[in-house]
Amino acid sequence: MGALRIAVFASGQGTNFQAIADAVQEGKLDVTIELLVCDKPAAPVVERARKAGVDTFLFTPKEYPSREAYETEIIVELERRGIELIVLAGYMRIITSVLVEPYYGRMINIHPALLPAFPGVNGIGQALSYGVKLTGVTVHYVDGGMDSGPIIAQRAVEVLDDDTQSSLTERIQAAEQALLPEVIQHIAQGRVSLDGRHVTVRR
Structure with missing residues (x-):
């Protein structure tokens, strides 16, 4: 079986894109990043893609x-490249059924909270404001709702008494950059199965 062909969607700094690209470079991921989709042409992630030799x-x-x-235009690009998995990695736009329906079960997102807690924007700030002692990151399938798709994997991050948005963000991002490539590799190896809302990852 050849390497899984993926497209990464991102809107900002691209730290998760970089984590995926680095894992590919290090031989830890059986995937090829065929495309970066970005809704902000000046975003730093675009330069990261250029340096990694990834089309945009x-x-x-x-x-x-x-x-x-x-x-509809994006789908043309995805189909042209035979994309098998879409990875939303800090993509800040709502996805419609145009994209969700043909790629359901083949599109994942990473969210900076332990869903279903704190969906939507600023999950880190929401967790801090609420006063939880534990938050984290979630990788889930995209179903068209607001961070509501079936959960594939989660990793907890402790909230410290003296945490600021900045300090907690740093640890959340480290957890994201560890978990997302791991999940992508499990999918590439055919170890992830979806049944309704329940996801099984075979060890």
């Missing part, structure tokens, strides 16, 4: 009449 599809959402319009 860059777009500005306000230039399109609807989300569905740019997602």
Whole structure:
């Protein structure tokens, strides 16, 4: 079986993109990153992709009449490259059924909280404000809802008494960068199965 062909969607710094690219470079991932999709052409992740030799599809959402319009273009790019798995890694746009339906079960997202707690934007800030003692990261399938898809894997991160948004973010990001490549490798090895809301990862 050949390497799994993936596309990474990101909007910002691209630290998770970099973690995936580094894992590929180090021979720890049986995947090839065929495409970066980014809705902010000036985002730092674009330069990371260039340095990694990864093709990019860059777009500005306000230039399109609807989300569905740019997602239709994205699907053309994905199909052209035979993408088998979409990885949302800090992609800050809502996904519509145009993309979800053809790729359901083949699209994952990483979220900086222990879902179903603190979905949506600023999961780290939400956890701090609420006063939880434990938060973390979640990798889940995308189902079109707000961080509501079936959960594949989670990793806990302790919230310390003196944590600030910045200090907690640093540890959350470290957990993300460890967990996301691990999950991608499990999928590449065919060890992840989805049954309704329940995901099994064979050891």
